[in-house]
Amino acid sequence: MKRNKEWKKWIWLALFLAAGTFVVHRVYRVLSWKDTMAAYLSNAESFYHTEDGLIDVAVFGTSHGYAAVRPDVIWDEYGYSVFNFSVSGQDKISTIHYIRELLDRHTPQVLFVDIYATPYERAGVLSNLYRNMLSLKYSQNSIAQVSNYFTEEDEERMDFYLRWPIIHTRYRELKPYDFYDSPANRYGRGAVYLFMTGVADFSGTFSHEREKKELSESNRLFVDRLAEIRDEYNVTIIPILLPCVVYEDEQPVFNGVLEYAEECGFTCIDFNLMLDELDLDVTRDFFDNTHLSGYGAVKMSRWIGAYLKEHFTLEDHRGDERFYQWEEDAQHYAHVEFREQLKEITGLSHLATGISETDDLLVVLVMTSGFGEQKNQLATLAPLLHLPEGFVENGGICVIDEGEVKIHTSLQTEDRYYFDMDEHHTVWAESAQQTDKNLMTGETDTRIVWRVGIDRETWYRTEESKGIEILIYDKRLEYVIDRRTIDYQSLYVN
């Protein structure tokens, strides 16, 4: 009897350990490292959301890699399943382990490996070290990544093995995407758009002198490991140097690596030697000296698409449901492009057309005063914007979700309305009576004040403007992509 009771206790202990492990695991998911600086976008997360065996082509490297090659462009034009597995500051050791991580789950034909990190032995920025070391799931591969990167003398090595000592302090910065996945991570294919443009200065220290070569032991090892992977997995690996301004001390390193890679039987591409062929405009196609802009990435990606078509036999997966993430990714970037186009629109009809032609938009219109003579012109655009009857005449607040009016009110009395856009976000409008008292005269002024907001953020108050206020919320991107005011006299969109 007593023995039986003892056993029960040990079973309870096992249950406790199971419950504790479950809770700790859930908490780990919340606290685990996430790229807060990149708005929680992580191509490792996107990678793990991808069904095994779908990726045909992958790109590895640093931020240069994810800024230069856009899988959505190649998908749109060729239907190839390209995944960009570049990470900011991806060091050589991490590149090798990211390649192995991908090859453990997929059977790609081609891997492009940017060699921009070869002059550097270690991550220069701590956040990049975290990005690279903490993004892969726990596995023999991720443990080997830490073992190969740190020496036994590095005190922080154990912290990177365990991860908890690094990530546990994140409790101070938790945000919604720590508790549920960012939608973009579910379908993203790894590229990141950089729409701002700068001028790349290729005139200075850039040199193509091929006779200057340096090959460090770590770079020799890097190329050797690439060769081992090529032979082990029977995959084509193409070492590349993406377009960037190269400094005098870097060029000999790149030359040395590329030459040794060619000796090892790799076909290498130095895109800096092909700037004209790529038709890159240094004033628009670059974000800065070392990264392409979104516009330059389109050119680069088209070139890669054409290169793949010419040299490999890859399948066009468009229409195949298993590859829905590439389709969603393309749609995502269509929305990002729309966001960028919005910045250049100043005419109301263009704005209305743009809105009407784009899916997944929620539009909030607030009109505080009549539009007088311009009313007729506004009325002609009403169907395009799906404005309800009476709105142009009387003003008020109108919330339109994908062409359907969800809230329409003149808000002449105190009231409140709300509409759940999805499971996480709610748009709301409310009116309240506000009384101001003039202390000198004793007179009181009572009026209705309107407020419109999304979740806890108020985007509009009555006092702010006259005319129409338009708030455009992109449900795919999950943020307000534009907020415009239409002048009530000129209909000019500010």
Next chain:
Amino acid sequence: MVFNSFSFLVFFPVVVLVYGIIPRKLRLYWLLAASYYFYMSWNAAYAALILTSTVTTWGCALLMQGKEKKQKKYLLALNLIINFGILFVFKYMGFFLLLFGKRLSFDLLLPVGISFYTFQAAGYTIDVYRDDTEAERNFFLYALFVSFFPQLVAGPIERSKNLLGRLRKLEEVRVWEYDRMLSGLRLMLWGLFLKVVIADRIAVVADTVFAHPWKYGSFELMAGVFAFSIQIYCDFDAYSTIATGAARVMGIGLMDNFRTPYFAQGMADFWRRWHISLSTWFRDYVYVPLGGSRKGKPRKYLNILITFTLSGLWHGAARRFVVWGALHGLLRVAGECVSPLTKRLKETFGIRQDVFSFRFGKALYTSVLAGICWVFFRAESLTSALYYLKRMFTRWNPWVLFDGGLYELGIDRFEGNVLKAALLTMLAVSIVRVKTGKDFGEVLAGQNMLFRFAVCILLILSLLVYGFYGVDFDSTQFLYFQF
């Protein structure tokens, strides 16, 4: 290897597992090996010191057996000279040379825990001298008594009657006893909570204020004193709790070292609750031999002052520690002197002593006095301590209670809230302890299973999430390691 380290997280389960499965006769040797490994993880050379202390005390005690009192006295003196001599060389020589305006021409690192095991070993030989305990013949058993790893570097300073007696019955211990083991583990969990969630977090406030007292006014300086009072209590109690828990897991009981000292009703009571193993050591081996209270009041007061001053010196070779000890002695003496007066005042004004408000007021008053003494303990020097106190009582700035100034002492509002929640938890556990007389492990063992589950999981999560460890955190060692 500190208790709140990854190494210990691996070391301890391995020690327990092997201890539980090897033949009973080997347990002693296994624990001895583990203890020496534990100690040598700081510095392998330290093992020579502890071994010297062990061999000399063991040998002298054996030699004392059956000898004449006079011979025993010589042996005891010789033994104490050797052991306290080692302690003096490593801990106090630099300090005393400095008093005479000289300096050591070389660096001498203070071996971790030297004061603890020296006192424990010295206590044993005095016990043998007094015939209070029998000399241990088994060298390995005695060596384990001196070096038992849970309490080796920061106590409790065990007595031969307790620990040696328990170690003699090591082979009889039933290791895999579910309730006892779990009670020990829960105690360790609680100790870790005190250390990494409370002590190390509140240490940031104490360190900030004590590092630059000239920047702050009265209220920040009071906050600094409060912070240090909590830090040192949680830090030291944490060590003792983990030590007791670890020993309990292995079926070995250790003596209590703390009993909610900030609930004490006066300074005498404070020392019955604070670092009990040390205060009773001084009582039994210094105060009583000096005559205790048997030789009249003036002598008693002198004995109290001597004992407390020595206790201060035990904590550290610096004037501020001596002053700290002496101050406690003075407060004890002053308390006894004014006792008749306070008694008469209470009777005159009809002050009830059996009510919560009186007990609370007395505990508060005791804690404030102890807090003021802590300034000497924590400040960089005696001069700094005096400056700190002067400033604390003269730079009145109550507005910092309202303008958020108290959240600029190293921890922000969020961290402050975590700290408040942790302190409330500690307060609740302390109250339960006072009410039941049981420690955390024992109290929890009496609760329903779901409650036990929830408390343990919450504690584990608190440690993992809110604990001060890992990247960018310079792990604070347990404060009492330095003594």
